[in-house]
Amino acid sequence: MKTINMKINGTERQIEIDENERLLDVIREGFHLTGTKEGCGEGECGVCSVLLDGKLVNACMIMAFQAADREVITIEGVGKDGGLDPIQQAFIDTGAVQCGFCTPGMILSAKALLLKNPTPSKQEIRRGISGNLCRCTGYEKIVEAVALASDRMRNPEQ
Amino acid sequence: MAFKVIGENVLRVDGHTKVTGGAKYPADLEMDNMLYGKTLRSIKAHANFTIDTKKAESIEGVVGVLTAEDIPGKNCHGVLFKDHEALCESKVRRIGDPMAVVIAESERIASKALESIEVVYEDLEAVFDPEEAMKEDAPKIHGVDNTVFHFKIRRGDVEKAFEEAAVIVEDTYYTGAVDHAFLQPEAGIAYEEEDGTLTVVAATQYPHFDRIDIAGALGLEEEQVRIINPAVGGAFGGREDLTLQIHLAVAAKKFQRPVKMVYDRKESFLAHCKRHPITMHCKTAADKDGKLLALKARIVGDTGAYASWAVNVLRKAGVHITGPYEIPNVWVDSYAVYTNNPFSGAMRGFGATQPPIAHEQQMDRIAEKLGMDPFTIRRKNLFSLGSKTATEQVLKESVPLGRCLDALEAAMNEKPLPDKDINYLEDLKAQQLKKEGFWNEKIR
Ligand code: FES
Ligand code: FES
Numbered sequence: 001m002k003t004i005n006m007k008i009n010g011t012e013r014q015i016e017i018d019e020n021e022r023l024l025d026v027i028r029e030g031f032h033l034t035g036t037k038e039g040c041g042e043g044e045c046g047v048c049s050v051l052l053d054g055k056l057v058n059a060c061m062i063m064a065f066q067a068a069d070r071e072v073i074t075i076e077g078v079g080k081d082g083g084l085d086p087i088q089q090a091f092i093d094t095g096a097v098q099c100g101f102c103t104p105g106m107i108l109s110a111k112a113l114l115l116k117n118p119t120p121s122k123q124e125i126r127r128g129i130s131g132n133l134c135r136c137t138g139y140e141k142i143v144e145a146v147a148l149a150s151d152r153m154r155n156p157e158q
Numbered sequence: 159m160a161f162k163v164i165g166e167n168v169l170r171v172d173g174h175t176k177v178t179g180g181a182k183y184p185a186d187l188e189m190d191n192m193l194y195g196k197t198l199r200s201i202k203a204h205a206n207f208t209i210d211t212k213k214a215e216s217i218e219g220v221v222g223v224l225t226a227e228d229i230p231g232k233n234c235h236g237v238l239f240k241d242h243e244a245l246c247e248s249k250v251r252r253i254g255d256p257m258a259v260v261i262a263e264s265e266r267i268a269s270k271a272l273e274s275i276e277v278v279y280e281d282l283e284a285v286f287d288p289e290e291a292m293k294e295d296a297p298k299i300h301g302v303d304n305t306v307f308h309f310k311i312r313r314g315d316v317e318k319a320f321e322e323a324a325v326i327v328e329d330t331y332y333t334g335a336v337d338h339a340f341l342q343p344e345a346g347i348a349y350e351e352e353d354g355t356l357t358v359v360a361a362t363q364y365p366h367f368d369r370i371d372i373a374g375a376l377g378l379e380e381e382q383v384r385i386i387n388p389a390v391g392g393a394f395g396g397r398e399d400l401t402l403q404i405h406l407a408v409a410a411k412k413f414q415r416p417v418k419m420v421y422d423r424k425e426s427f428l429a430h431c432k433r434h435p436i437t438m439h440c441k442t443a444a445d446k447d448g449k450l451l452a453l454k455a456r457i458v459g460d461t462g463a464y465a466s467w468a469v470n471v472l473r474k475a476g477v478h479i480t481g482p483y484e485i486p487n488v489w490v491d492s493y494a495v496y497t498n499n500p501f502s503g504a505m506r507g508f509g510a511t512q513p514p515i516a517h518e519q520q521m522d523r524i525a526e527k528l529g530m531d532p533f534t535i536r537r538k539n540l541f542s543l544g545s546k547t548a549t550e551q552v553l554k555e556s557v558p559l560g561r562c563l564d565a566l567e568a569a570m571n572e573k574p575l576p577d578k579d580i581n582y583l584e585d586l587k588a589q590q591l592k593k594e595g596f597w598n599e600k601i602r
Contacts, residue, residue, distance in 0.1 A: 035179015100176030101391030
């Protein structure tokens with residue numbers, strides 16, 4: 001057992017971890033933030049995507065101790081002041097949510113993409129979410145949602 | 159008349175909880191005083207076995223190990239035939255068959271304890287090829303004939319038509335097993351309520367079927383069992399057969415504590431059905447103008463160790479093997495056969511997905527032999543309003559296949575599209591304007 005500090009969704013927290021725990025275990029079991037999912041446990045599906053110091057990572061591939069003294073954003077921390085992030089709203093509006101299991105990871109991927117590139121082309125969006133699988137195969141709508149979010153973020157008055 | 163839903167853009171009720179991470183899938187549930195289960199699965203495709211769980215039971219933190227003996231009611235389940243054992247009694251029929259479930263204070267202890275269960279296998283002759291399995295002297299997977307189902311169509315006189323045909327194409331086509339790979343691996347939780355009701359929370363496609371089989375296995379009345387279907391992370395047919403539900407229910411009842419199980423991806427692949435691998439032998443005849451005269455097809459579907467929906471799937475494959483074409487003379491034999499392979503069941507299309515591999519290649523090859531354009535030969539034979547299928551069904555509603563072909567041909571003949579990418583956002587906005595009010599304030 002080891003105690004680490006972590007800023008999670010804007011709050012400084014202390015948490016006890018096991019040396020062999022993954023960041024995903026700490027998020028889901030330690031912090032009870034179950035919006036981050038586990039689909040494969042081996043870096044293939046992207047449903048465990050979170051932002052680590054603003055960079056997109058698969059939480060199943062990061063050991064918990066590697067996140068010590070760093071900042072983690074999960075799906076629960078994406079919206080601001082109790083409202084939805086424009087990406088979340090766009091996912092609802094375009095019908096990009098089906099079973100929803102890929103949705104948190106997709107939104108985090110989109111978030112990372114739009115932070116880097118606020119005006120992605122369709123190809124860039126596709127590349128941006130290429131690490132996230134959607135087995136309901138709603139990719140068209142998801143790409144549409146990211147494009148719409150990008151548009152709304154630049155033209156907030158719309 | 160104005161509709162409230164049809165023609166309107168309706169936001170899905172669970173959209174908000176799903177984009178915020180609030181939606182609860184079974185693995186997200188937790189209860190106080192919870193136990194965890196892990197399943198021991200067969201590593202043999204066909205074998206008798208004996209099992210000794212004593213060592214595993216003595217491990218600290220293990221509260222018990224369930225085997226077939228712990229199933230209080232009927233140790234069987236299945237959507238059509240009750241040919242699955244909830245926990246195998248003395249024989250396994252495929253790799254991945256469940257044999258025991260360790261129930262422990264933590265997931266880690268349960269996983270570790272699996273290694274201490276001692277199993278002695280006595281190999282049985284196995285059969286992996288459905289053609290072999292249909293033979294009389296093949297090993298019997300369930301003690302009866304391996305042919306689960308035989309569907310026939312007999313229409314007109316195929317042999318006579320073959321004699322009169324200008325062209326005949328005959329070949330065999332194979333499709334492989336496919337897994338749904340729904341993104342949320344199986345998980346669930348079960349507990350007994352204060353009034354004695356046994357509640358099972360698991361992502362499922364058939365809560366009502368689950369309840370019948372769980373009650374049967376527990377020896378309870380259906381009314382004493384409650385199924386809660388939380389958020390389901392995809393299914394596509396793969397959650398129609400039971401996986402962990404009976405195990406959870408038995409454990410919760412026996413140990414009087416909530417029990418949770420979560421499969422990892424590997425176990426998920428072992429636990430649920432696959433799409434039926436199907437072998438399709440087709441002999442198709444046409445006259446010199448490309449009009450189809452006859453089809454003779456022999457279809458063999460590998461349902462693996464369990465029947466699941468084999469009857470419905472192979473019936474559907476048998477009906478669909480003509481393709482969307484009028485054929486006056488049709489002879490079909492479609493079989494579902496047990497083997498020691500992973501079991502097959504429902505998956506997207508339910509037997510309608512495999513036949514196009516065969517009938518569309520047959521069409522192309524007939525066209526080639528006649529020197530005919532592939533669109534032309536299809537148009538000559540397509541179902542249209544009023545057509546009769548090989549099973550004598552009269553198509554009275556919409557049959558828009560011609561339009562579908564027109565659109566396809568137009569798209570194929572169009573010059574390569576310029577890179578639309580640059581204007582993607584503009585396109586999207588233009589589309590939005592068309593879908594009047596789609597993204598406006600009103601629906602946000
Ligand atoms: S669970 Fe981490 S990538 Fe699939
Ligand atoms: S919505 Fe089901 S996996 Fe993407």
